[in-house]
Amino acid sequence: MNPLLISLLMVFAVLTAAVLGRPLIRAAAPVLIRFPRLAVVCLGSSLALWLASVMAAGLFLAWSLSGPNPLPDSVAKVCQRCLEASNPFSAGFVMETGVPSAAFLLAPAGAGLLLVALGLRAVVQRRRSLQQTCRSLLPVGHRRVIDGHLVTVVEDPHPSAFALGRDRWGIVVTTGLLAALDPQELRAVLAHEAAHLRERHHLVLDLIGSITGPLRRVPLAAAIADAVPHYLEVSADNAARRRAGTRALASALLIMGEASSVQRTASDRTGSQRVLLAAGPERVRQLVAPENPRHGMLGALAMTAIMAVLILTSATAHGAALSAVVSGCVIGA
Known part of the structure; x- marks a missing residue:
């Protein structure tokens, strides 16, 4: 040919x-x-x-x-x-x-080096944001053991939880969450967060984000950037279902659904691992009646x-x- x-x-x-x-x-x-x-x-x-x-x-x-x-x-x-x-x-x-023939070799190589440089810069920026978040929790959070998990509890009326991806702080929950959920629902949420930490999902997001960030205009890269966090959430959901059952997790999602937008804004601002991102009826429907x-x-x-x-x-x-x-x-x- x-x-x-x-x-x-x-x-x-x-x-x-x-x-x-x-x-x-x-x-x-x-x-x-x-x-x-x-x-x-x-x-x-x-x-x-x-x-x-x-x-x-x-x-x-x-x-x-x-x-x-x-x-x-x-x-x-x-x-x-x-x-x-x-x-x-x-x-x-x-x-x-x-x-020139060299242009067909140098252009992709140069673009690859630029992609690596931009990705590394994005990782450094996310790490700095995460460190600032951890430092901000130091004076306001207190440590407790809940259902076998060492968690950081912060004063906030909104029922919210997330995993920072750092051993010192790990799972963070609000007082509003502790007040809103019953023990089985809280067990499901904590199991979800623990799965994020155990499976190092924050590192996966760092890796995928560092590559897809500069390529957001490429539809394939943008789709992967959007899909990977969703499937990480599903993986954590599966761990929570094994630990506490589908009903408890679905109930927790419904309760947290009203605060999902607040949680999403806070987690975007802090750069933390987003947990229970799509709380509410759509997430529950996916749990109880998957396509x-x-x-x-x-x-x-x-x-x-x-x-x-x-x-x-x-x-x-x-x-x-x-x-x-x-x-x-x-x-x-």
């Missing part, structure tokens, strides 16, 4: 995944919600795979297109021989363009098919480049 055609198909696959990712993730929700931990792994892997595919698309274009080379002659010769050594296509077919997973099979299969294409093409591109480096193409040049 024509190498340029293959390169264009690779670019098309990358763009298709970026655009169709959001509706397909939504369509696959009835399946994903049954396996929330697996859903988080799959969504995170899909994001990493898409980024690898962007780099692979640059390799494909560099193999099939050529143009004026702005690099010094000695460096340009080495780069050209490396490209030729790693090219999995038949030799001798390169289309001349006004864009049939067969309704999400088509979306899951379509997403799997697109990712399979990206896996195949990315493995071809990166495998060929890695093989050339291992075989010493630079030294041989």
